[in-house]
Amino acid sequence: xxxxxxxxxxxxxxxxxxxxxxxxxxxxxxxxxxxxxxxxxxxxxxxxxxxxxxxxxxxxxxxxxxxxxxxxxxxxxxxxxxxxxxxxxxxxxxxxxxxxxxxxxxxxxxxxxxxxxxxxxxxxxxxxxxxxxxxxxxxxxxxxxxxxxxxxxxxxxx
Amino acid sequence: xxxxxxxxxxxxxxxxxxxxxxxxxxxxxxxxxxxxxxxxxxxxxxxxxxxxxxxxxxxxxxxxxxxxxxxxxxxxxxxxxxxxxxxxxxxxxxxxxxxxxxxxxxxxxxxxxxxxxxxxxxxxxxxxxxxxxxxxxxxxxxxxxxxxxxxxxxxxxxxxxxxxxxxxxxxxxxxxxxxxxxxxxxxxxxxxxxxxxxxxxxxxxxxxxxxxxxxxxxxxxxxxxxxxxxxxxxxxxxxxxxxxxxxxxxxxxxxxxxxxxxxxxxxxxxxxxxxxxxxxxxxxxxx
Numbered sequence: 001x002x003x004x005x006x007x008x009x010x011x012x013x014x015x016x017x018x019x020x021x022x023x024x025x026x027x028x029x030x031x032x033x034x035x036x037x038x039x040x041x042x043x044x045x046x047x048x049x050x051x052x053x054x055x056x057x058x059x060x061x062x063x064x065x066x067x068x069x070x071x072x073x074x075x076x077x078x079x080x081x082x083x084x085x086x087x088x089x090x091x092x093x094x095x096x097x098x099x100x101x102x103x104x105x106x107x108x109x110x111x112x113x114x115x116x117x118x119x120x121x122x123x124x125x126x127x128x129x130x131x132x133x134x135x136x137x138x139x140x141x142x143x144x145x146x147x148x149x150x151x152x153x154x155x156x157x158x
Numbered sequence: 159x160x161x162x163x164x165x166x167x168x169x170x171x172x173x174x175x176x177x178x179x180x181x182x183x184x185x186x187x188x189x190x191x192x193x194x195x196x197x198x199x200x201x202x203x204x205x206x207x208x209x210x211x212x213x214x215x216x217x218x219x220x221x222x223x224x225x226x227x228x229x230x231x232x233x234x235x236x237x238x239x240x241x242x243x244x245x246x247x248x249x250x251x252x253x254x255x256x257x258x259x260x261x262x263x264x265x266x267x268x269x270x271x272x273x274x275x276x277x278x279x280x281x282x283x284x285x286x287x288x289x290x291x292x293x294x295x296x297x298x299x300x301x302x303x304x305x306x307x308x309x310x311x312x313x314x315x316x317x318x319x320x321x322x323x324x325x326x327x328x329x330x331x332x333x334x335x336x337x338x339x340x341x342x343x344x345x346x347x348x349x350x351x352x353x354x355x356x357x358x359x360x361x362x363x364x365x366x367x368x369x370x371x372x373x374x375x376x377x378x379x380x381x382x383x384x385x386x387x388x389x390x391x392x393x394x395x396x397x398x399x400x401x402x403x404x405x406x407x408x409x410x411x412x413x414x415x416x417x418x419x420x421x422x423x424x425x426x427x428x429x430x431x432x433x434x435x436x437x438x439x440x441x442x443x444x445x
Contacts, residue, residue, distance in 0.1 A: 058358060059290050074270050079279060104282035105275070107237070112353030114237070114273045121289055121298065 001061045001124060002135050008032075010136040011054065011063075021152035029110060032056070036149075040069075042085050048077060050086075052149065054140070055109065062123040063136060065143050066108055066115045079105070082116070087147070099146050118143055159332050161325070163429040167413055168321050170196050172244045174258045176207045181264075182218065187211050195319055196241025196413055197433050200227060200234065200260070201280035202317060207262065222276070226268040228261045233272035237283055239432050245411045245440040246348060281313050284434055288312065291344035291435030292331060294358070295427075300334050316433050324433065331435060332428045343427045344436040345371075347378050354438075355382045361424045371426045372419025375410055375439055407444040412437065 002010075008031050015034050018025040025036045033055040041047050053066040069077040069086055083089050089100045099118070108115040123139070132138040137155055144151065176190040190210045194203060204222055212219050227234045234243060244258050268274070275283075288309065292301040301309070308327060315324035340361050346354040359374045410417045412430055417439065426437050 058356070059294055073267070075267065076273070079276075104286055105237070105273075105279050106283060106286060107235075107353060109353055113271065114275070119286060119289075121293065 002056075002063065003061070004056050004058065007056045007063060007136070010134055013134075014136050014140075017155060018152070021154065023152060028053075032110060040086065044085065046085075047072065048086065052147065053108075053115070054136075057120045060120040060123060062120050062127065063139050063143075064117055064120045064123075065147060066117045067147060068115045079116075118146065159329060159428050164325065164328070165321065167430060168195070168197065168324065170241070170413055172196060172240065172258060172414070173256060174203075174240070174260060176211075176260050176262055178211050178220070178262045179264065180211075180217070180220070184214065184217055187214050187217065194240050196239060196244070197316060198240050198319070199238070199275075199280055199284075200236040200240060200243075201275040201277060203240070204236070204262075205277070211262070220262075220264060223274065224266065225262050225264055226272040226274070228263060228272075229259065233269055234260065236273070236275040237280060239434070239438060241413055241432070242348065242438045242440060245414060245442075246350070248411075248414070284313055284316070285309050287434040287436065288331070291431075294342040294344045295331075295340040295435075296334060296338070297341060299336075300331055304330065312433065328433070332431070340424065340427060343374065343423050344431070345374055345378065345423075345427075346436050346438050347375055348438065348440045349379070350441075355379065356436075357381050359423070361427075368422045368424065370419060371410060371417055371421045371423050371437075371439070374423050375408070375441070379441075409442040409444060411440040411442050 011034050012027060012031055015025045015027050023036075024038070025034050027033075028035050033053050035054075036052045038050055039047055040050050048069045048071065051068050051070065055064050055066055056062075057064040069082055071077060077086070083100060083103075084091075087099065087103075089098065102119045102122075103116050104119070105114040106117045107113070123143075126142060127135065127139060130138045130142070137151070140149070141151060171193040174192055174194050176192075178187055178190075180186055190207050192203070192207075204225075204227070208220050208222060208225070211217070227236065229243070229247060240258075247258065248256075289298065289301050292298050308330070311323065312327045312331075314320070315327060342358050342360055344356075345359060346356050348354050355378050357378045359369070359377060361369060363369055363373075410419065412426075417426065417430070431437050
């Protein structure tokens with residue numbers, strides 16, 4: 001578990017470290033969450049924009065990844081397409097631990113619209129098994145990877 | 159849990175009118191009128207509405223992916239309980255007396271702030287909400303001990319409007335066998351034009367007395383204003399005026415009734431929750 005205050009401190013530090021490495025994360029709403037956007041080219045050649053947020057979840061008291069993908073006219077990309085073409089989760093993966101089962105739409109607590117989130121219900125359990133200096137960085141090295149988010153080498157957890 | 163209260167809450171319905179602006183040589187079809195249980199979702203109702211509109215001879219078939227829904231000219235959230243949508247609007251401006259008017263529009267492209275929600279996606283959101291509620295109540299002790307088929311069964315009771323099935327399930331979630339108190343109460347508070355607010359609220363005050371629903375709502379609103387205050391943005395200062403009204407002026411609306419402020423929070427949690435296991439309170443200005 002991580003207190004909200006600690007989360008904000010670590011988030012601010014994280015964003016600073018990322019910008020030193022020229023990675024484009026920004027603090028939003030005076031430090032309530034961090035945001036990163038980039039363009040992704042899919043194997044079909046289509047270009048989509050990815051919008052990724054790190055928020056504090058006050059129920060589970062852990063960080064949570066929220067994300068969405070958009071067409072260039074701003075329309076959100078339908079779930080099936082996100083799963084198949086962007087996250088590339090194989091259809092055969094139907095087990096409960098599959099990422100497919102742990103992602104769904106939910107109301108973004110700050111924007112008030114539907115975004116995808118990776119369910120935070122197992123985060124605490126997973127984090128208990130990791131020992132490290134920064135909760136946020138080790139959390140992101142587990143959860144960010146599932147979205148194809150990378151960390152600069154200097155921040156990698158060994 | 160109180161069977162009579164739960165049954166009344168389950169049975170309460172609202173009148174809804176769906177209109178379709180189809181254009182074309184046939185003109186618009188007649189509106190579709192229905193009574194909807196307060197606990198249901200537009201995501202579940204829309205397929206029935208469209209199949210009624212599509213029954214017209216020679217009419218063009220209207221697909222769910224091609225429509226968007228509006229109430230009072232604004233996009234509507236298909237994933238919050240219909241009763242909450244109704245309570246949010248009922249304060250002043252239901253278009254005609256007491257009927258929720260939903261406009262089904264086919265104009266393309268759909269406005270970007272509307273989000274179509276499929277039945278599958280609705281089910282996933284519902285299950286995540288029930289799990290979150292149980293995490294608040296019992297640190298997920300109940301949901302993790304539930305059988306694999308239990309959660310789909312709770313959802314099916316909502317889909318099929320089957321109270322008996324619901325009652326069997328909901329008691330497991332609301333009256334856990336070990337008889338322990340809830341740690342926190344799943345409560346969402348709706349202030350006009352803002353995302354819902356929730357916080358970690360315990361059943362009792364530190365001195366052991368029961369927290370009331372009035373206390374809980376005030377605390378949630380206070381927490382959200384204080385965190386806005388530390389983050390002064392033009393948006394938050396513009397939208398927080400409705401929270402500034404003094405606590406006694408606020409009306410707490412759920413299931414269409416003014417919930418007395420002195421209602422114990424634990425009573426509300428067990429008996430006034432929607433099937434997603436959250437109490438949904440809409441804040442209205444005093445009359």
